[in-house]
Amino acid sequence: MRSVFVILALCIVALSGCSSSDSNTNPSTPTYYLTAKIDGTAFESTSGVAVGVFTRGSLTVSGSAMVNGTQRQISLVFGGAAAGKTYNMADDGESGATLMMSATIGDSYFAGNGVGTGSITITSMSGGEAAGTFSFVCSNGTSTKSVTDGKFRVKYTTI
Numbered sequence: 001m002r003s004v005f006v007i008l009a010l011c012i013v014a015l016s017g018c019s020s021s022d023s024n025t026n027p028s029t030p031t032y033y034l035t036a037k038i039d040g041t042a043f044e045s046t047s048g049v050a051v052g053v054f055t056r057g058s059l060t061v062s063g064s065a066m067v068n069g070t071q072r073q074i075s076l077v078f079g080g081a082a083a084g085k086t087y088n089m090a091d092d093g094e095s096g097a098t099l100m101m102s103a104t105i106g107d108s109y110f111a112g113n114g115v116g117t118g119s120i121t122i123t124s125m126s127g128g129e130a131a132g133t134f135s136f137v138c139s140n141g142t143s144t145k146s147v148t149d150g151k152f153r154v155k156y157t158t159i
Contacts, residue, residue: 031153032046032050032051032153032154032155033045033046033050033063033151033152033153033154034050034061034062034063034074034150034151034152034154035063035149035151035152036074036134036135036147036148036149036150036151037147037148037149038067038072038074038099038101038145038146038147039145039146040146040148041067041068042067043063043065043072043074044065045063045064045065045074046065049063049064049065050062050063050064050152050153050154051063051154051155051156051157052130052154052155052156052157053156053157053158054130054156054157054158054159055158055159057079057080057081058077058078058079058080058081058094059077059078059081059122059125059130059156060075060076060077060078061075061076061078061130061132061152061156062074062076063075063152063154070101070102071100071102072099072100072101072102073098073099073100074097074098074099074100074147074150075097075098075100076095076096076097076120076134076152077094077095077096077097077112078095078120078122079094079095080094081122081125081130082122082125083122083123083124083125083126083130084122084123085121085122086119086120086121087119087121088118088119089111089112089113089116089117089118089119089136090112090114090116090117090118091114095112095120096110096111096112096113097110097111097112097118097120097134097136097138097147098110098138099111099138099145101145107140108140109138109139109140109144109145110138110139110140111136111137111138111139115138115139116136116137116138116139116144117136117137118134118135118136118137118138118147119134119135119136120132120133120134120136121133121134128155128156128158129153129154129155129156130152130153130154130156131151131152131153132151132152133150133151133152134147134150134151134152135147135148135149135150136150
């Protein structure tokens with residue numbers, strides 16, 4: 001489990017310097033994306049800032065975007081990643097989600113390993129690409145955020 005959080009931390013650091021620009025010629029249909037609603041507000045991370053890393057059987061998917069002038073990031077971790085598998089963050093101990101609302105440490109929310117609730121489903125995973133859906137309620141210890149209608153399609157790197 002510790003290695004999952006190390007991978008998640010690496011993705012957070014890697015994406016924190018990304019811009020929200022997209023070189024796709026048709027931004028309404030991006031090739032790779034991570035989208036959701038955070039407490040009802042749309043979040044859309046597209047090609048270049050929606051990425052995945054696969055290592056030791058775990059897949060980490062992260063997306064970063066500007067929302068109302070503030071950088072936001074959603075990161076998802078799946079232990080034993082496989083297509084067609086649904087992960088229950090409340091009780092499996094191998095999956096989780098992090099929501100960063102800004103660069104401030106207190107604005108980081110977590111779901112997984114007994115904290116918060118939610119699920120992640122990998123609908124496809126092959127040829128270095130993964131897609132799926134997710135929703136979760138996460139906590140920073142004093143407040144919660146609801147992430148709904150989540151979808152992702154990313155190209156992942158195997159390390």
